[in-house]
Amino acid sequence: MSDTPAFRELVGEDLTAEEAERLGRVHDLLVAAGPPPELPPHLQEPVEPEKARDNVSFLPRRRAGLLLGIAAAIALTAFLGGFISGERHGSPFNEVASVPMHGTTATSNASAVIHVGKLDSAGNWPLKVDVKNLPALPKGQYYEMFLSRGADARAASCGTFRSAGDTEGLRLNAPYSLRGVTGWVVTLERPGSGKHPVVLTT
Amino acid sequence: MPVVAADECSDGELITRSADGDRDAFEVLYRRYARPVFGLALRRLGDRGRAEDAVQETFASIWRAARSYKPERGPGAPWLYAVARNAITDRGRARAEPPTEAPEQASSEPGPAERVESSWVAWRVHRALEGLSPNERTVIELAYWSGLSQSEIAEFLNIPLGTVKTRTRAALHRLSGLLEEELG
Numbered sequence: 001m002s003d004t005p006a007f008r009e010l011v012g013e014d015l016t017a018e019e020a021e022r023l024g025r026v027h028d029l030l031v032a033a034g035p036p037p038e039l040p041p042h043l044q045e046p047v048e049p050e051k052a053r054d055n056v057s058f059l060p061r062r063r064a065g066l067l068l069g070i071a072a073a074i075a076l077t078a079f080l081g082g083f084i085s086g087e088r089h090g091s092p093f094n095e096v097a098s099v100p101m102h103g104t105t106a107t108s109n110a111s112a113v114i115h116v117g118k119l120d121s122a123g124n125w126p127l128k129v130d131v132k133n134l135p136a137l138p139k140g141q142y143y144e145m146f147l148s149r150g151a152d153a154r155a156a157s158c159g160t161f162r163s164a165g166d167t168e169g170l171r172l173n174a175p176y177s178l179r180g181v182t183g184w185v186v187t188l189e190r191p192g193s194g195k196h197p198v199v200l201t202t
Numbered sequence: 203m204p205v206v207a208a209d210e211c212s213d214g215e216l217i218t219r220s221a222d223g224d225r226d227a228f229e230v231l232y233r234r235y236a237r238p239v240f241g242l243a244l245r246r247l248g249d250r251g252r253a254e255d256a257v258q259e260t261f262a263s264i265w266r267a268a269r270s271y272k273p274e275r276g277p278g279a280p281w282l283y284a285v286a287r288n289a290i291t292d293r294g295r296a297r298a299e300p301p302t303e304a305p306e307q308a309s310s311e312p313g314p315a316e317r318v319e320s321s322w323v324a325w326r327v328h329r330a331l332e333g334l335s336p337n338e339r340t341v342i343e344l345a346y347w348s349g350l351s352q353s354e355i356a357e358f359l360n361i362p363l364g365t366v367k368t369r370t371r372a373a374l375h376r377l378s379g380l381l382e383e384e385l386g
Contacts, residue, residue: 010370
């Protein structure tokens with residue numbers, strides 16, 4: 001099954017030959033170009049050019065902040081491990097870090113916060129996710145959250161869910177080491193489709 | 203003499219105004235080209251962190267080198283592409299590559315000329331997408347790169363199917379104009 005849209009389905013049948021030829025060329029260029037990437041939040045606004053001129057390598061990088069946050073969470077967990085494990089068993093969720101997510105072009109109003117819980121003795125990082133403004137999906141479709149490592153945005157699945165606008169306290173899980181993690185994404189999944197559009201990203 | 207708003211300027215005019223220290227012009231240039239630069243960097247470097255650095259370096263280079271742009275030699279897009287390519291190449295060189303042995307068989311991957319051609323097409327198309335309204339861009343991105351049908355897009359965006367079709371067709375028309383401008 002091809003995920004390339006059928007040109008005639010997009011533009012209809014009531015085009016002149018010249019118009020069809022012109023729009024057909026645009027269609028071919030779009031298919032050849034592939035999707036543009038989503039800019040991370042810290043690149044949404046241009047840097048101050050004077051600062052950029054002399055100081056590029058020292059510009060703030062949100063990614064570095066994310067990595068530091070995760071590293072700090074790991075360190076904190078190691079440090080507090082004995083203390084937390086000594087707490088009473090009924091404690092529902094011991095948050096060690098939270099990571100904000102933002103929408104992409106198709107979901108620009110959507111956002112989420114991933115609350116990362118304490119690593120359990122079996123090696124699970126429990127995740128509690130609060131989602132805002134993510135559209136409800138037709139039957140059979142669902143969202144899936146992944147850990148990203150470098151260029152591999154969907155390196156490891158953390159679970160699937162459905163949403164109806166705002167959804168709080170979704171329980172997902174990352175049974176992986178968080179070392180080397182560069183972010184998280186949420187994709188829209190459709191059975192039979194080879195495409196995995198990103199709808200939320202860190 | 204009336205001053206033309208930066209939004210209405212051609213890429214070449216924006217580069218020229220940036221050379222004179224016009225920050226508004228530089229910002230408009232950034233909004234038009236940040237995603238194409240990031241896309242090019244991701245293709246070349248294959249690493250988000252280094253691609254993000256390359257975006258910042260590219261725009262620092264544009265600000266710094268804007269005076270070297272000569273409008274009489276051609277439109278702004280190819281000049282910007284060359285600056286971006288150089289900044290990305292520099293960022294690529296910054297990584298210490300381990301020595302590798304020459305492969306015994308010819309690679310089936312595209313050669314340098316094909317890669318340059320496909321990078322330029324993507325650059326041109328991604329730049330043109332920035333010229334669409336947000337509504338038009340959304341339906342195009344969902345139709346082409348999310349695998350959604352027109353009726354699924356309508357459902358996902360909670361708008362009538364007719365609106366999706368109208369926006370898609372209008373967006374393709376607008377892109378045809380924008381890509382013609384890019385081609386000169």
